[in-house]
Amino acid sequence: MTDDNPLLPFIDACRRNGLDPGPMDPATLAPASLLRVDVSQWLELAQAAKSAGLRWCAFWAGEYGTDMEAYSCMERAGAYLILRCRFGREQALPSLAPVFPSADRPERHARDLLGIVFKDQPDERRWTRHHAWKATEHPLRSDFHAQPPGPTPADHEYPFVTAHGPGIVEIPVGPVHAGVIEPGHFRFQAMGEIILNLEERLGYVHKGIEKAAVGRDANGLARLAGRISGDSTVAHGWAACQALERAAQIDVPRRALWLRAVLAERERVANHLGDIGAICNDAAFAFAQYQLTRLREDSLRENATVFGHRLLMDCVIPGGVAGDITADQARDMRNNAITLAAEVKQVIQILEDSESLEDRLMRTGRLAPELAAELGVIGFAGRASGQVYDVRADAPYAPYDQFEVRVPHYRAGDVAARAKVRSEEITVSLEMMARLLDSLPNGPCRTPWHAPAQACAGLGIVEGWRGEILSYVSLDEHGQVTRFFPRDPSWLIWPALELCVQGNIVPDFPLCNKSMNGSYSGHDL
Amino acid sequence: MLKLLNKIIRIGVITEPATPPAAAEMERLGIEVKRTLDRRFAGSLAIRHVDAGSCNGCELEIHALNNSYYDVERFGVHFVASPRHADCLLVTGPVSRNMEMALRRTYDACPEPKLVIASGDCACNGGEFGVSYASCGAVANVIPVDVRIAGCPPAPAQLLAALQYLLQSARAQHIPR
Numbered sequence: 001m002t003d004d005n006p007l008l009p010f011i012d013a014c015r016r017n018g019l020d021p022g023p024m025d026p027a028t029l030a031p032a033s034l035l036r037v038d039v040s041q042w043l044e045l046a047q048a049a050k051s052a053g054l055r056w057c058a059f060w061a062g063e064y065g066t067d068m069e070a071y072s073c074m075e076r077a078g079a080y081l082i083l084r085c086r087f088g089r090e091q092a093l094p095s096l097a098p099v100f101p102s103a104d105r106p107e108r109h110a111r112d113l114l115g116i117v118f119k120d121q122p123d124e125r126r127w128t129r130h131h132a133w134k135a136t137e138h139p140l141r142s143d144f145h146a147q148p149p150g151p152t153p154a155d156h157e158y159p160f161v162t163a164h165g166p167g168i169v170e171i172p173v174g175p176v177h178a179g180v181i182e183p184g185h186f187r188f189q190a191m192g193e194i195i196l197n198l199e200e201r202l203g204y205v206h207k208g209i210e211k212a213a214v215g216r217d218a219n220g221l222a223r224l225a226g227r228i229s230g231d232s233t234v235a236h237g238w239a240a241c242q243a244l245e246r247a248a249q250i251d252v253p254r255r256a257l258w259l260r261a262v263l264a265e266r267e268r269v270a271n272h273l274g275d276i277g278a279i280c281n282d283a284a285f286a287f288a289q290y291q292l293t294r295l296r297e298d299s300l301r302e303n304a305t306v307f308g309h310r311l312l313m314d315c316v317i318p319g320g321v322a323g324d325i326t327a328d329q330a331r332d333m334r335n336n337a338i339t340l341a342a343e344v345k346q347v348i349q350i351l352e353d354s355e356s357l358e359d360r361l362m363r364t365g366r367l368a369p370e371l372a373a374e375l376g377v378i379g380f381a382g383r384a385s386g387q388v389y390d391v392r393a394d395a396p397y398a399p400y401d402q403f404e405v406r407v408p409h410y411r412a413g414d415v416a417a418r419a420k421v422r423s424e425e426i427t428v429s430l431e432m433m434a435r436l437l438d439s440l441p442n443g444p445c446r447t448p449w450h451a452p453a454q455a456c457a458g459l460g461i462v463e464g465w466r467g468e469i470l471s472y473v474s475l476d477e478h479g480q481v482t483r484f485f486p487r488d489p490s491w492l493i494w495p496a497l498e499l500c501v502q503g504n505i506v507p508d509f510p511l512c513n514k515s516m517n518g519s520y521s522g523h524d525l
Numbered sequence: 526m527l528k529l530l531n532k533i534i535r536i537g538v539i540t541e542p543a544t545p546p547a548a549a550e551m552e553r554l555g556i557e558v559k560r561t562l563d564r565r566f567a568g569s570l571a572i573r574h575v576d577a578g579s580c581n582g583c584e585l586e587i588h589a590l591n592n593s594y595y596d597v598e599r600f601g602v603h604f605v606a607s608p609r610h611a612d613c614l615l616v617t618g619p620v621s622r623n624m625e626m627a628l629r630r631t632y633d634a635c636p637e638p639k640l641v642i643a644s645g646d647c648a649c650n651g652g653e654f655g656v657s658y659a660s661c662g663a664v665a666n667v668i669p670v671d672v673r674i675a676g677c678p679p680a681p682a683q684l685l686a687a688l689q690y691l692l693q694s695a696r697a698q699h700i701p702r
Contacts, residue, residue, distance in 0.1 A: 132622035132659060139658045147658050154626040175627050178606035180574045180587050183624055205578045207621045208659030227653050230582020230678065274588070287529055293592040294539065300589070310680060311582055350529050521580045524621075 006077035007033060009052035019044055024081075029459045029472075030246060031395065032073065032080035039087040042070075043094035046083070049074050054081065055389070056100035056376045058470050060485035061110045063142055068116060072096060072103070073470060073487075078395035080461065095121035102376050102492055109525075113140040113210070128203045128524065130155035139211055155185075161199050163189040168196065171506065175204045182520035186509075193505040198498045206524040213484035218244050218318040218449050221473065221481050226313050228486050229522035234260070234267040235464025236486055236522075237316035239471035242397065244318050247458030247475055248451065254441040256320030257399045262333070262436050263312050263321070265429040268465035270299050272422040272429075273344070275517055279419055280351060282510045283360035291347045295340060302336060320446025334437040341430040348423045361416035365512030367500040369411050377496045379467020379489045380421045381516050385413035391463035403435060413500070415515040425465075451479025464489065466519065488522030540596045543682075545689040555675030556687045562695035563638060566612055569601035570692060573611035573635065577628045577667075578660065579618030583645040583678040587615065595681050602688050608632075613640040616668075617678075619647040619654040620661040632668045640691075642672040644684065649673045 007024075014021050019041060024033040037045055050056075054074040061070040064086050070093055072083045087093060095118040097104040108127035110116050115138035126135070132152045133139055163170070169190050175183035185201035213224055218241075225240035226233040238260055245252055277292030300310040306329050307315050308322075315322050325333075351357055367377065369386030377387055390407045392400040408424035410417040452475060460471035467489030474483040497516045501509055546554060562570070576584060590597040591604075605611050608631045620628055632639065643664040646652040651662030664670050674687050 130623040144658070147656070148622060151629070152622040152625045154630075155623065175624065176575055176608075176631055180576075180584050180604060182576050182579070182581055182584065183627065204623045204627070205576070205618070205621050206623055206659050207578050207619055207654045208657045209654075211657065211659070212654055224653050227580040227582070227677075230580035231585060233582065274585070287533070290593055291532065291536070293589070294536070294594070297589060297592050297594050304680075311585065311678070313582065313677060346528075346532070350532060353528065519581060524623075 006079040007081055010049050010054060010076070010081065013048040013052040014045065017044065017048055019048060021045055029082055029457060031461065032082045032459055034082050034084060037083050037085050039085050039091060039093060042072075042083065042085050043096065043099070046072060046096045046099050049081065050099050052076070056096070056102055057468070058485075058487040058491070059096065059103050059106040059110065060472060060487070061114055061116055062140070062474075062483040062485075063114070068114065070110070070116070071472065075395075080395070082459075089115075090117070092117045092119040094119045097122050100376065101374065102495055105495070106491060114138050115141065125159060128206050130203055139208065155201070158201055160187045160201070161197065163196060167191050184520050188506065188509075190506055193507070195501050195504050195506055195509070198501050198509075200494055200498055202494065202520060203524050205521045209486070209525040210484055213481050216481045217479060218248075218451070221484060222317055223314060225471070225484075225486060226316070228525070229488055229490075229519040230311060230313075231271055231519065232267065232464045232466060232469070232488070232522065233311055233313045234263045234316055235462055235466075235469050236471070236488070237314075238264060239460035239462045239464075239469040239486065240473060240484070241316055241318050242460030242462060243458040243471045243473040244460075244475075245458070246460070247456045247473055248449075248479070250319060250447060250449065252320055252398075253444045253447055254399070255324075255443045256445045256447075258436050258440050259321045259325065259445060260316055261399050262433055263307070263315055264462070264464070265433045265436070266299065266303060267312060268429045269340070269426050269433075270296050270303075271465045272426045273299070275514065276419055276422055279361070279415065279511060279514045280357060282514055283357055285351070285354065285357050288347065288351055295343060295347075299340065302333065306333060317446065318449040320444070322446075324445040330437045330440055334434050337430045337433045337437075341427055344423070344426050344430075358416065360508075360511065361419060362412075362414055364415045364508050365500045365504055365515060367413040367496050369413060371499055372413065372496065375495050375499075376492050378492050379464075380418060380425065381493050381496060382467065383407065383409040384417035384421045386411040389468070391461055391468050395461065397462065399436070402439075403432065405432065415511050418515040451475070453477070455482075466490065466493070466517065486522075486525070488519055490518040490520075490523040493518040494523060539593050540599065541594050543595070543685055543689065545693040546686045550686075551690065554683050554686050555679070556683065556690065557673040558671070558687075558690065558694075560640065560671040562612075562640060562691050564695050564698040566638070567692060567696040567698075569603075570688065571603060571605045571610055571612045572615050573605055573608045573613070573631065574615045574617070575628055575631050577616050577618045577624045577648070577664065578621030578654075579645065579647060583617035583648075586678045586681050587617070587644070587684065589681040590684055595685055597685060597688065600689060600692060602692070608634040609636065611635050612638060613642060615642045615644055616648050616664045617644050619651045620664055620667045622659055622661060625661055625667055628664075628667055640672070641668055641670050642674065642687065643670045644674045644679055646675060646677045649675055652677065
């Protein structure tokens with residue numbers, strides 16, 4: 001270990017606390033360093049990690065023979081650390097939620113789906129489980145094959161936090177919302193128009209993605225990953241394929257990597273365009289909506305022409321990309337990116353000149369940088385609140401290791417800052433697209449997938465438009481998936497929404513929600 | 526303000542002409558219609574969208590129906606905020622078990638004719654998710670379906686064609702004396 005290892009403070013913190021974490025394994029789940037830890041050290045190592053300034057990223061678990069195994073992933077300065085703990089089914093795993101608040105829901109998810117018993121978990125309530133299966137049933141266990149015998153009742157008995165007092169009203173919203181959006185339930189307590197508290201109830205679009213992955217081959221998994229969150233089909237597809245390729249030790253041709261990055265940047269630009277328009281529309285500034293959805297449509301049509309799919313589904317496949325592009329297409333795409341950048345700049349300038357828009361967006365839905373750090377908020381939501389982390393710049397994967405990625409960031413943490421980060425990211429992405437297309441390597445755009453000779457596992461880490469995506473895949477000796485856990489950034493964005501709306505007026509909730517833009521499907525799995 | 530007006534004027538009207546598809550074309554477009562609208566709905570169709578478990582891909586393309594290129598409202602089609610205001614439910618996704626009751630209740634709340642459009646492969650046949658402990662699969666497994674639109678997700682042009690076909694067939698119906 002060299003002195004500049006970002007995980008060194010963690011090792012020092014372990015020593016100070018008399019902990020011996022054992023040797024780090026840099027290979028098994030590269031690029032992360034893997035620590036095999038005993039259940040008795042699980043909590044203390046997490047505490048040491050927290051004191052050393054590591055950011056909490058993900059928790060997932062699975063069966064390991066007749067035992068269970070749990071993973072906790074953390075990061076510091078682009079270096080990832082994974083704690084892995086194997087323990088008996090009846091043994092209790094100490095909850096990490098008291099150390100890292102964002103671990104709460106992932107742990108409850110694991111309790112609902114695998115029946116893991118947690119010690120000192122601060123929230124006893126179910127999360128992903130509504131009424132489709134019983135508390136005694138655990139759908140992700142390999143011996144579970146049941147289906148509900150009849151219609152599943154509504155989730156009407158969830159014990160929400162309540163508030164009492166004169167003038168306090170409770171506003172239940174959803175799961176079916178008023179607009180064309182995904183389903184989820186929001187429970188507000190408000191005093192007049194002021195929001196005192198918001199509690200989210202998610203899980204409505206839980207469709208069993210982790211279970212549906214089991215037994216699939218690599219191509220089948222990539223198809224499924226592309227449908228975790230339809231707006232991030234490239235990012236999730238790439239993360240899953242990266243995990244598969246690392247597990248099976250397959251080298252992806254350079255041209256394929258460049259094309260994947262082109263696809264990912266196109267996805268980022270299209271989503272940012274649509275969402276900035278929608279945020280402005282929620283503030284009744286329809287001009288932005290019409291102009292930016294026009295530019296988004298132009299971009300999606302180019303996707304359909306060049307890549308065969310408007311949203312770029314199934315373009316990333318294990319071993320590379322599904323289709324190649326011609327030199328003419330590369331040139332046209334490059335020129336269109338430059339034109340688009342100029343037009344976006346013009347529209348954004350008009351938005352920035354609007355005082356009425358500024359009045360609605362500034363100081364609305366403010367997430368303080370300290371809170372964002374405590375919750376480990378990532379992506380544009382984090383970068384608008386001082387959490388400057390972008391996998392492309394801080395833990396670069398090919399081809400981003402060949403380029404410098406500028407990372408726009410602010411500390412204001414309001415709706416305006418989130419919109420501003422996103423508008424600047426459009427420029428960065430379009431410039432990146434031009435550089436990628438200018439330097440597109442020659443050669444094949446995919447290499448044949450071959451199943452590994454023995455059971456193995458891999459970790460994919462990419463920067464989707466919403467933020468960092470982690471994807472864990474394990475394969476058996478036949479190359480079939482035994483466990484798949486995609487950690488969408490939304491797991492870390494939803495808790496931030498609850499806090500950023502406090503003290504705002506109820507009519508500003510759509511602005512706050514749209515500006516955070518957590519994925520329901522990516523979270524509910 | 527001048528910049529804004531200048532932009533609006535310079536871009537002009539970009540809405541594209543769209544003619545209703547012929548019946549023969551429907552299969553190519555992946556659209557299957559089992560029940561058409563009554564002629565009373567010929568000029569206007571109020572749609573309530575329900576995401577019953579989709580990945581959100583379908584929603585992105587439904588949003589696109591309202592952009593300036595497609596401008597679905599020019600045909601009298603509008604999206605409403607409550608099923609009680611709707612003539613038609615546009616349902617996406619496989620129906621997750623956790624959304625099953627919400628979908629049934631939305632259907633119950635919708636007045637006649639309660640036309641149900643299952644939009645996208647998941648809504649038509651369960652798609653990648655099928656039937657499982659967490660998913661009821663196709664929309665037809667939960668509520669009656671009148672129109673199916675295939676695709677993952679169906680493109681806005683396809684959605685527009687299906688809606689235009691419905692409105693045209695309503696318009697073409699014989700007016701009873």
